Structures are given as structure tokens and as C-alpha cells.
Amino acid sequence: MTQCYVAPIIEIDRERCTTPFACKKCLQICPTAVFGVRETRQVRLEETDKFAPGSFRLRVAYRDKCSGCNRCVDVCPESALTVRMPEEVLE
Amino acid sequence: MCRMCDSLGGTAEQPWYKNPKNFSNRMYKLREPGKGPQMAAGGNAEPDAGDQRASPFAQAVEAKANGDADTFNKIISDMNARASLRPGCQVVPLHEVLDVLDLGMPVAAMQCICRKETRACEECSLKEYTGLGLGTGMLKWERWPERYRGKVEFLSSKQAKEFVEYWDKKGFMHMLMQEGGDFIGGMCNCDYPDCLPIRQRIDYGLTAQLLKSEYVCFVDWEKCNGCGDCLGRCDFNALKYEATMEKAHIDQFQCFGCGLCETACPRNAIEYRDRKKISGLARVW
């Protein structure tokens, strides 16, 4: 049986985080590689424009691996990320 | 034998990935009446974990992050049961990769799809590409340029071998993919945590979709002088320096037989042993 620990909640403000694949700062700084990024649509014969807002989408792919170190929060140029422990755990 | 050899024409002497049948593929197919061309793929982005449309894996991660071990273990064991009915990926050591590159043709260097997703890597030229696409499907890569970030580079047999040797030296292990398709379409050069199959196996116990290699690595303590050149090469937490013995130490049950430690050893102190011939490991895939 795998041990499971309650992990921090990571919120992405999608109004602010619009071109994550071009920015990629959180994706590359995270010590445990918690984030994932994918294009929202694949078009035949066409490469996706990484600078077009909404063309790629950042997601929290491995939240259980988040240690809450806050490096992503510090590095995000758009202040789009928040990382917090669920309150019921803190009490 | 593991299920890959059982279902894909492998034998005790020749693993499935040396059977040329598994690389063979036509170049063309005629459109069957009533079937239109595939024009556009739908959305590729995975919904957020809390979303009902999230994949079982995303739901398992969410359960784990919520401290819900029961749900997590249930989803993972269901996923393993399903994956064990299908072909998957297998770790292949360098010396066998070199044989395989004569079978899977044509060969093209391409952007790694996992690295693109995990670290937003953009590999744009031959110096940076880390993946190899195999087979006639590569001739049609231009249909979906986003998958390849706009370019691939076809390689001669000699170039392909140099390519894999280069990344082996840099510290990537090798893996063949027979997932979903009806032929081996990719030879990946991978490491933790970028590689999705490695990560899903090591961090989440998805043991069925990525199989260990046909080999297990053993340290010959007569030859090992404890120099430590192999340390840091293992992606599977199998290799450490055993201070007591002043030698490299490999945990046989953790070892995936990728051979990265072997290719780094200056004294040839690490040897491959056939997993199938070691009674306690023959069923450890």
C-alpha cells in the first residue's frame, strides 16, 4: 500500500497564465516536476502558435509531488500561481 | 518470458523487439468507402484533476494528493489490470538498441513528447532532439507538425547509432514503445522525472505499461574498485555506493536492466545477466 500525504493545493489563475509553453518558468524550476503543459488543439499541417493566448494550457499534473517550496510562485512573471496547504490540515 | 514476447512473437533466444515483424509497416493505405480523411484532432489538453472528464491517472494523482490511499490504490490496480492486457513499453540496453536500429526504418530524430509536456522543452535541431521515430509513419510526420514542433531529421543507420550512443553517454536510458500502435514506432531516450512511463511506474506503481529489460545488471566485485563513475546514472533507485564493501551496489529487484551504469563503468565491472535465467527474477518485469 502506497503512503499518501495530503499535498498543497496549487491554483493557476488562467486569466494571467495564458502562454505557459512560451514562458515555461514554473515548468523548468519545479524541483519535483509537478507541472505539465499541452497544446489545447492540434491542427493538421499546422504547428501551434505558442505565443497565442490559450494555445497551450498549464496544469498541475503531479500535485502529490508538491512540497510547497513556493519556487514556482516566486518565479511566475504574471503572479498567476498560489500554493497553499488545505486549511483542515493546518488546524 | 514477459507478456510482450508472448503476444508479439518473441522467443527465449530472441526478444520480441528483434522480430522484424514488429517493425514492419506499409507506407500507404487506400481509403475504405465511407471513411473520410482525419482532418483535425480534438482538444489535447487534459482537464484539471478535479474535473469529471479527468483521466483515471489524473484522478489517482488527485486521490494521492488528498491523502486518500484507498482510492489511489484502487485506481492504480485497475489501471494495471487493463494495461497488462495490452502491449506496452520495454527498457532496452544500448547494445540491443543498436541492433534494433537496423530493423525499424526509416529513422528520424525528433522532439521528445514527454519532455515537451513535463519541462516545456523545445528541441529544434539535431543537436537537441532526444527521441527517435521509427517506421514509415515518420514519412508522414508533416500531417501533425505540432507533435514534432515543426521539424524532424532523418538519419542514416550510422547517424542513428551515434545519436543513441551520444544520449547514452549523457545519461538517458532507452526504451521501445509498442503502445497503441500495431508496430514499434519509437525509440525513446529517457530519464526521471521527464519520462511519463518511468515516472508513472516509479512514483505511482503503474508497473504494467513499462516493463523492465531482458537483463539485470550485476556488479563484479573483483573488478569494481569503488570509483563511483556509475553513480548518478541510475533512474530507478537501484544503484548506490555501498560504503561497507567500498563497492558499487545494485539492488537486483530495483534494477531495470537499462545498462546506464554498465556503459559508464571504466573497468567493465558491471555485467548483464539474462533475467529469465535467474530464478528469483525471471518473473520480475
Place this chain on the structure above:
Amino acid sequence: MTGSLHSVVKERERVVFPKDWTFDLAEEMVEAIGEEFSPSAAVEELARRVAGKPHAEGVATAEAYFEDYGRRWMGRTLELGEQYRDRTYEVLLQAAETTGGDLAFPHVPERFVEIAYLSTQPLYSLPIVENTRHRFTFKMVFCDTFKALEDQCGPEMAATLPCRKACLAAVGRAFRDKGFDVEVVQDSSLATDEFCQFRTERRAAANGA
């Protein structure tokens, strides 16, 4: 930015390919070859030629007939196949060129073998057994030529499989026309096994490979 291997972001033009690129075989070409080299029509003509002849003479006639048919069939396929190019073929030719000819075998001739069979036989794709840098092997499970032979020339003639000459000649011509020294052999036969299988072995490096 971190110092990871792939962290450098290169700015370059976004790739957008022409929307009219097609990666499939031209239907017009497939239809043209199919009409010109229809197996049932070919066997009909053969049936006229062997009618009334003793068995041994009929078989000899049939073998010569099929050998000629196979050669012409592939000749026309090579001609039309070059005339009707598709993007898959163009990429293959570029790949072969950039690798000093290394990637030409077996795929360049394989393309014409595929065209020839897809055009004339009841197939949506040709079952390939092996296409590696050493050899090219495919099989035929449902063959209209063999069926027509049984129907029109009788099981006795079909049992000698004279039509193998057409496949051997056609496949050999495709590979030799593209500059490869090959030997084409038959591994199994529809007359005795469940399918015909033809294997093309590369004898020596060609095209600078």
C-alpha cells in the same frame, strides 16, 4: 532560466504547411492501373491462349504470359507512380538524399510494389512482413489473380501457380529499376499454403548506401 539541457528558447518562424498537401496515393493513378492490369481480364486473355493446349504446354504458356504481364504491370506502375507523386514519397526521397541513399532501401521500391498491388488486388493495405535494411517481404492472402485462375483455367492449372511469375517479375523490376541488386524468392504459395509470400533479399549496397 535554469541551466537545463533544453532550456534555451529559440525564436523561429512557426511551421504552417500548404493545406493541399496529400500523403495518400492519387486515386486517379490507382484506378488507371487497376483498369489496365485487371487480374480477371488478364486471366481471361490467358484462358483464351491456353484453351485446348495440353497441360504442360499450357503451364509454359501461362508462365511466360504472367512474366510478361508482371513486367509490364510494374513498368506502368513505375511510370505513373513517378508522374503522380505525393508528399509521403517526396519526404522519402528527401530523407534518402540527406542520408546519402541510406534510407532508400527498401522504401523507395516498396512504394511502387504497394501501388501495383493496391491498384489491382482487393486490398486497402499491403500486408508487410518485413521491411528492413536487409529485406522486403510481403504476403497476399486474398488474390484475385489466383481466384480467376481457378475459375477460368481450372484447379489443375491454378495448382501450378503460374501467376507467381508475375509477382516475381514485378517486384524484381521495381527494385532493379531503383538501382538495387536483389533476389526475389517465394516463401509460400496460395496453391499449397494459406497465402503467397514474396521475399526480396538485398544482395549488395546500391545507391551509395
